[in-house]
Amino acid sequence: MKSSRLLSILLLLQTRGRMTAAQLAAELEVSVRTVYRDVEALHTAGVPLYGDAGHRGGYELLAGYRTRLTGLSAGEAEALFLTALPGPAAELGLGPAVAGARLKLRAALPPALREQADRMSRRFHLDAPGWYARDDDVPFLPAVADAVWRGRVLDVHYRRWTAPTDVERRLEPYGLVLKAGRWYVVAARPGGSGPRTYRVDQILRLTVTDEECAVPDGFDLAAYWREYQRDFHARLHRGEALVRLSPRGVSRLTGAARAAAGSGTVEPDGWTRTVVPVESADDAHDRFLALGADVEVLAPPELRARLAATARLLAERYAAEPPARPVILPESQQSSP
Template sequence: MRADRLLSLLLLLQNRGRMTAPELAAELEVSVRTVYRDIEALGASGVPVHADRGPAGGYRLMDGYRTRLTGLTDAQAGSLFLAGAPGPAEDLGLGADLAAAQLKLQAALPAELAGRARRLQDCFHLDATAWFREADPVPHLARIARAVWDQRMLRAHYRRWDGEVHRELCPLGLVLKGGIWYLVARPAAAEEPARTSVRTYRVGRFLGVDTLAEGFQRPEGFALAAYWEESARRLEAVLHQETAVVRLSPRALRLLPMQFGAAGVRALAGAGAPDAEGWVRVELSVESRAVAVSDLLRLGTEAEVLGPPELRGALAEAVEVLAERYRARAVRPGPA
């Protein structure tokens, strides 16, 4: 909308001082010709915009001029909570609101504090996406977020590990973890009277979402952050059902936190003293035996599993299979 763009243009000039037409066009995501028209519109409305000619020229406001049009809309105020994570804000459909809110906030600050705020933006950046992994496509995220905010029920088509299901859900909140969005929701009681507990759904697995006219009441005393923390603890307890005793080289000790996350950090904290070869014995929480074998093999020859015997035997079998496979498929050199 042009009124919003004109206000953003005015606030940009107020917050940053002199800016060229191409710089303004890039910030506002419009053409340079549109910037020229908007500058004329500001001047016609009584805003003292000066055009400085030459290589160091650009547009600026008359010295001492400041606008008081800095009131935040509801969406802009809410978007400030995502100010450190512009990517997730964009996913939720709040990217433009966040940019406008930041401009208005800067305009309301004294010059010294506004400069400090810009320096913080220059020095710190939060990237919520995990390394070496593409983020889930989340085409339905904005609609789900709106239903969460409006407390409206959703009719969802969801892909589970065992097939596709249709559910009516009461959406309670959204969580971004490791670059992946999750919906915390309660199945509609009328649809599943015996299954009304709060559950977690991966947003990228929703195949379709419709917002219903029907609203719902949030469970009394429900706190999203507390639910998520408890849910994460339960998941870790379910996954980490066994403890492996592992002997690690100095290099494997450095790799352990990267390969095993929090479980690796805890194992290092309780590590014993190095032996004569510099290797260290640790107790490491691991998942099911099949997963543990795969995870521990990533440490290669830098680790030796000492127990339990069943896990050590499973690793020995896996190593034998790999050795036989590579011996059988070894490339023999041709005749000289």
């Protein structure tokens, strides 16, 4: 463990530059005293590592020093191959680069690790989009990615859900996010209040300008996305419905409704009484109607009344025989006028 930790200190300093003992301790999940001992061990081994005291101090490798050791374990080598996403990489225009990097990494691995990495690639495949999700056409994705990377302002013609649907926007891109097979660009409008989220497949026209932009100091894309998802779900489920569900009905629920059913009360007849979140009256009506006889809505009363009205209409429709369809004879059997 100690040799692995010493190598980790070398690689951290090599990739991040100066770091304090506290920062190294937090990264390695050890005490500061342990870091002091490890640094002394590296000094003894002849590693050109020096440290400065004070508020702006820390440990740093001598300029130009780099270790050729990677210290890849079997699990780390497997993880590198498992995280390769050729589909998204190709969409970003990085397919050849990813393939080249995988080839070089594979060639650099010792035979034993190479075999384990190859087995991981053969036995695991990640396909993120859902079964019923269509492939979005994202012709401007490489251009957006290039603007994100180079820090260039975008002029876009964008289609949104609310009127007016088609709008012109000038955007300062902060980053790209791939969620459930769909690409989003997080960007701010010059002079705006902060970043917003835009679907890349809803960009109808795009011009990458020569105007430079920079991501604000302290902006964390992953943290922004976590907060955006929390806000999205809070806005999504604004209502509630009290329902009873058969065991089959519970098994057919998904998402937040499935989680709510798990904390419900199972009644003597085996049905579960619970409160489930709903997005809107229309969405709740359609979702509960799809469960058929496996759900009974108890409240709110307006939703129950609406479902009852729909059930009556369906009962009337299916009580009568369907209208006879006209018989169309083949052309050869039709009589001449």
